[in-house]
Amino acid sequence: MKGNRRAETWYFSAFAVLFVLLLFLMAWNICAGSVSLPFRETLRFFMGQEVSETVRGIIWKIRLPRTLAAAVLGGALALSGYLLQTFFRNPIAGPFVLGISSGAKLMVAVIMIFSLGNAWRLSSAAMITAAFFGSLLSMGLVLIMSGRVEHIAGLIVSGSMIGYICSAITDILVTFADDADIVNLHNWSRGSFSGISWENVAVICLVAFPASLAVFFLAKPINAYQMGEASAKSMGVDVKRLRIYMVLLSSLLSGCIVAFAGPVSFVGIAVPHLVRQTFRTSRPIILIPACFLGGSVFCLFCDLIARVILAPSEISISTVTAVFGAPVVILIMLRRKRGRE
Amino acid sequence: MKNHFFHTEDLAVGYHGTCVAEEIRIWGDRGRILTLIGPNGAGKSTILKTLAGLLPTVHGTVWLDGKRLEQIPRKELAKKIAVVFTEKPSGEFLTCREVVEAGRYPYTGRFGLLSARDKEAVSEAMELVAVSDLADRPFDCLSDGQRQRVMLARAVCQEPQMLLLDEPTSHLDIKYKLEFLTILREMAGKKQISVVMSLHELDLAERVSDMLACVKNGRVEHFGTPEDIFVPGYMEQLFGMLQGSFDVGSGTAEFSAARGEPKVFVIAGGGTGKQTFWRLQRERIPFAVGILSENDVDYPTAHATALHVVREAAGEQNHAGEPDWAGQQNHAGDPDRAGQQNHAEEQDQTEQYTSDELLKEAKLWIDRCDHVICCGDRAVQANKYNKELLRYACKVGKMAEK
Numbered sequence: 001m002k003g004n005r006r007a008e009t010w011y012f013s014a015f016a017v018l019f020v021l022l023l024f025l026m027a028w029n030i031c032a033g034s035v036s037l038p039f040r041e042t043l044r045f046f047m048g049q050e051v052s053e054t055v056r057g058i059i060w061k062i063r064l065p066r067t068l069a070a071a072v073l074g075g076a077l078a079l080s081g082y083l084l085q086t087f088f089r090n091p092i093a094g095p096f097v098l099g100i101s102s103g104a105k106l107m108v109a110v111i112m113i114f115s116l117g118n119a120w121r122l123s124s125a126a127m128i129t130a131a132f133f134g135s136l137l138s139m140g141l142v143l144i145m146s147g148r149v150e151h152i153a154g155l156i157v158s159g160s161m162i163g164y165i166c167s168a169i170t171d172i173l174v175t176f177a178d179d180a181d182i183v184n185l186h187n188w189s190r191g192s193f194s195g196i197s198w199e200n201v202a203v204i205c206l207v208a209f210p211a212s213l214a215v216f217f218l219a220k221p222i223n224a225y226q227m228g229e230a231s232a233k234s235m236g237v238d239v240k241r242l243r244i245y246m247v248l249l250s251s252l253l254s255g256c257i258v259a260f261a262g263p264v265s266f267v268g269i270a271v272p273h274l275v276r277q278t279f280r281t282s283r284p285i286i287l288i289p290a291c292f293l294g295g296s297v298f299c300l301f302c303d304l305i306a307r308v309i310l311a312p313s314e315i316s317i318s319t320v321t322a323v324f325g326a327p328v329v330i331l332i333m334l335r336r337k338r339g340r341e
Numbered sequence: 342m343k344n345h346f347f348h349t350e351d352l353a354v355g356y357h358g359t360c361v362a363e364e365i366r367i368w369g370d371r372g373r374i375l376t377l378i379g380p381n382g383a384g385k386s387t388i389l390k391t392l393a394g395l396l397p398t399v400h401g402t403v404w405l406d407g408k409r410l411e412q413i414p415r416k417e418l419a420k421k422i423a424v425v426f427t428e429k430p431s432g433e434f435l436t437c438r439e440v441v442e443a444g445r446y447p448y449t450g451r452f453g454l455l456s457a458r459d460k461e462a463v464s465e466a467m468e469l470v471a472v473s474d475l476a477d478r479p480f481d482c483l484s485d486g487q488r489q490r491v492m493l494a495r496a497v498c499q500e501p502q503m504l505l506l507d508e509p510t511s512h513l514d515i516k517y518k519l520e521f522l523t524i525l526r527e528m529a530g531k532k533q534i535s536v537v538m539s540l541h542e543l544d545l546a547e548r549v550s551d552m553l554a555c556v557k558n559g560r561v562e563h564f565g566t567p568e569d570i571f572v573p574g575y576m577e578q579l580f581g582m583l584q585g586s587f588d589v590g591s592g593t594a595e596f597s598a599a600r601g602e603p604k605v606f607v608i609a610g611g612g613t614g615k616q617t618f619w620r621l622q623r624e625r626i627p628f629a630v631g632i633l634s635e636n637d638v639d640y641p642t643a644h645a646t647a648l649h650v651v652r653e654a655a656g657e658q659n660h661a662g663e664p665d666w667a668g669q670q671n672h673a674g675d676p677d678r679a680g681q682q683n684h685a686e687e688q689d690q691t692e693q694y695t696s697d698e699l700l701k702e703a704k705l706w707i708d709r710c711d712h713v714i715c716c717g718d719r720a721v722q723a724n725k726y727n728k729e730l731l732r733y734a735c736k737v738g739k740m741a742e743k
Contacts, residue, residue, distance in 0.1 A: 089431045220446070220453035226435070227443045227495065228428030233395050235446035235499060236419030282432030283439065285452060 011286055014279055018293040022071065025300040029067040030059060032304060034312035067300065069196040069204055073257040074267060074299025075292035076208040078275075079215055080253035081268025082291045086222055086284075087246045090152045091332050094268030095135070095254035097156055099163030101265075103138025104131040104251075104258035106166040106173075109189060113177045124203035124259070131255035138162055139251050191262035191318035193303050200260050211252050212292055218245060219284040226282065264299070265318045266325025271295045273328055298324075346371045346535045347392070347503060352401035354384065354391040360399050361387040362559045369535045369552065371502060374526065376546045377539040379556035380580050385539040386426075386507050388556065392537060393424050393505045405503070419447035423496035425506040429488070430480060437483070437491045438476040441467055444498030466498040469531070470524050486517030490524065497528060504529075506538035510545070518542065522549045544592035547571050555579050588641045595645035599625045603648050605741070606631065606703075606710040608730055610723025612638040613716035618646045629710065631703040632726040651703040653724065700726055704733055712741040 031037050037055060045051045045059050081094040095101045111130040115122045145158045174189055221242045224232040233239050257264055272287070275294040279286055302320040309315065348368035355361040362384030369375040377385040390396040392403060394410050403410035405421065413421070423444070430440050444466070445459045455463070467473045470490045475483065480491065489509060496504055509525070510518040526549055529536045540546040546553060546567075553570045555563045557579055563570055576587035585596040599621070605628040607617055614630065619642075621628045630643040631651030643650045703726065707713055713734035721727045734740050 091433075217451070220449070220451065223453060224443055224446050226432045227430045227440065228426065230390070230393070230395055230424055230426040230428055231430075231443075231492075231495070234393055234419065234422060234424040235444065236416045237446070238415065276433055280434050282435045 007281065011279060011281070015290065015293070018290065018297060021297045022293060022300070025297060025304065026067050026071065029070070029300055029304050030063045032308050033058075033063065034307075065196045065198050065201045066193050066303070068201050069260060070193045070299045070303045071296040072201075072204050072208050073193070073261055073264075074271075074295040074297070076204075076212065076253040076295070077257045077264060077267045078271035078291045078295025078298070079212055079288065080250040080257075082272040082287065083215065083246050083250035083253075084268065085272055086225065087243065087250070088146070088152065088155065090156075091273060092152075092156060092269060092329060094266070095250065096163070096263060096265045096268055098138070098142050098159035099161070099166060100135050100138045100142065100159075100251065100254055101258050101263040102163035102166035102170070103136075103141075104134035104255045105189060105263050106170050107131060107134025107137070108259055109170045109173050112188075113173055116177065124200050127259040128203060128207055128256055131259035132252050133255075134166075135251035135255040135258070136248075138166065139247055143247070188262045190316040191264050192306075192314065192316055193261050193299075194314060196260060204256060204260060207256050208253065211249055211256070212288075214245070215249055215253075216285075216288050218242065218249075219288055222246075222284040226284075261317065263318060264321055266321050266329065267295060267298055267302075269332070270321075270325035270328035271298050273332055274298075345369060347403065347405045349392075350402045350404065352391070352403060353399040354387045354396065355399045356387070356396070358399060360559065362556060362561070363399070363401075365401070365561050367552075367554050367561060367564050369503075369537055371533045371535045372530050373551040374529055374536040374538070374549060375552045375554065376550035377537070377554050377556050378541075378543060378546050378579070379562075383556040384559055385556050389424075389426075389505045389507050389537065389539060392503075393422055394418050395424070416447060419499065421501055422503045422505065423499040423501035425489070425492045425496050425504070425509055427507055427511070430492075433479075433481070435480045436477055437472060437480055437494075438463065438467070440480050440491050441472075441494045441498050444495040447499065462498055462500065466494045469497060469528055470494045484517075485512045486514070486520065489513060489517070489521055493521070493524065493528075497532070501534060503535045503537070506536070508539050508541060510540065510542060518545060525549070543571075543576060543587065543594075547592055586645045588645060590641050595642060596622055598622070598646050598648055599627045600648070601627045603627050603629045603706065603710050604712065605629075606707045606713045606734070606739075607643075607647070608713065608715040608727050608734070609633065609639050609643065609720045610637050610716075610727060611719045613720040613723075614639040615642050617714060617716055618642050622646045629706045631706060631730065632699060632724060634724055637723060649706065651699065651706060653699060653726075696726070700729060703730055707734055707737065707739065710739065713739045714741050 027039065027042065031039055031042050035058060037058065041051060041055055042059065045055060077095065084093040084095060084098065084100075085091055087093070107130040108127055111126065112122060141162055142155070142159050146155050149155050149158060170189055221232070221237045224235050224237045225239065225242060227235075229239055254268070271294045272291050275287060275290045276282065279290055281287065299317075299321075302324065303317055306315050306317050306320045345368035349365050352365040353360050353363035354365065365388060367375065377388060379385060387396065391398055394413070397411070405413065410418075441463050442455060442459075445455060445462065446453065448459060449455060464473065467476060470493050472487065472490050472494055475487060475491065480488065483491065493509070506525075510521055513521060522545055525536060528534065550567060553563075553565065553567055554561050555570060562579065563575075571589050571592075573589050576582070576589070585594060587594050604626050605621060607614060607621070607628055607630045609617065609630055610633055618628075618630070627648045629649045629651065630639075630647045632653060633640050633643055633650055634653045635655035640650070640652070707730070715721065715731055715734070721731055
């Protein structure tokens, strides 16, 4: 029982640190950029005091929605990765490596090009819907294959292949799209948080928060599911229904980020892993909120680098997340091998 | 049937409506252990899954505590039945206590937070299976034996009335096998749990079970007490053993005898011979043994491994009480097994032998062999004949240097 109390103190401090980091990075994200704003000025804006029109414009129209979107979408993506890892009982599963992000990307590209060609204004809701069905489509393929391929490595490889196929088709579509739209589309298909509007933020929050809350409410059955399928069933878990929920929610969460920021790599794998290592537990009731917070912090940090490092030009968010995320994946593999020996 | 805690009624089990095993009529009581034995792939796991309510029946009914199993709501069933199957919890940093705590699932609220009562049940379960000192250790770092006990604690924590285990001792070494089954036996009695499990270790199954069900070829071939099931010859038949045999007396398996012309004659008795028999058998050297009383400790092993045993009858009561169904099947399908003729026939022969004839027969076997091995002084003193045999062997110059 002593161990329990010590663990609880540890969880609490870790959550506190993550929360402080989140606030700190949000502030930094709003201040830093091609035009750097002094912190004092930013603070004045948030206190509702008088600031210059330029500062107000930069914060309100560009940086604040972008920062909020990065925070919420990062959390959603990490949670989606956590769900997939639990589902497949493998720490290397994630929406990007399993090709689920790419499936969503393909569907969003199709609907984008279609609407641009017809000069329609594409709503955020339509984008999310397209991304969700794209995710589900890839997920369906992955699930079919997981029934056939016994080994998890086979699953990851076939997932990656689905990802490549979807990406290739997306590239072809983007290439054939109208010249004027290419720049926009091209940026999006590589992954970026730029150009997020308040309308986007509203839709993101409307989808990501309820979905994340739903995941949190699954904490108890997920914990039982970790003990093995037969055990979970015998404890009263409706395993079939739980698995459907997990698939739907992870597709929705990863679809959400693809719709607005394009495919963002490695967050889904790296964040849950780092969070597990930090919290030193596998209890879903701790890990689910921790993954969300961790994902927010990670994405804010990466977006900051993407915007600042080569300012005034931007690098794609996926480039940055890969730099920080891919080594984590390698680390996981090394640890797993050592663990088996 | 009705007064048992659970029973099955003309049950057929399988996947997607395809039968794996049928005509299953078994029952079990609280505080008692029912063990399923039988060859691999006979359907033991499928039966267990069906009894646990994890798999729908193909047809027939499982009655649990006077109710049809499929009509008991999932949540209620979770408080009645727990399982320990061959699966492993996954999750880094998962501690043993967390694994055990998961067993409280049916009793906790929406977020699975534990009440004082739940925590009490967890510590009690861990104490019962002797894993309290492992509570804060990561589950991944345990030995197989410890893991299996933690899994048992998780199931116990569910406070079930019935516990189903699929080959719980499979990957454990002998120490942990005994430990696990001892704990299981105690727990069944103390908590009045009806235990149903599958086991591969026949010797342990015979000792630990109150009832046994022999599953073979998609049927429960026999269902009864260990005394009913463990009769000479039946294990060989159940498992379709063509090589070797199962000694009911000691509950151990023996490899089959080497065939051919006898090369070695072994003078044994009083428990001196086993190692020599096994060594010769490993080398695949056909050998004869003599003279052994049927009551001798060495007799069962000699009988199973030697080409021939020159034996002194122990009396008529020896094979009495052997049921017909086992006797008829004795060594069926293996007519050319040397040295193991039909029991009855052999018995008649020996009973007519006088001491002189017995000695004469043994000497004839010595003459056929190239060497004679004597298993020490105790072998010579085991009966009144062996001293004479040793002298004869020396005389003909066949005594082997050890």
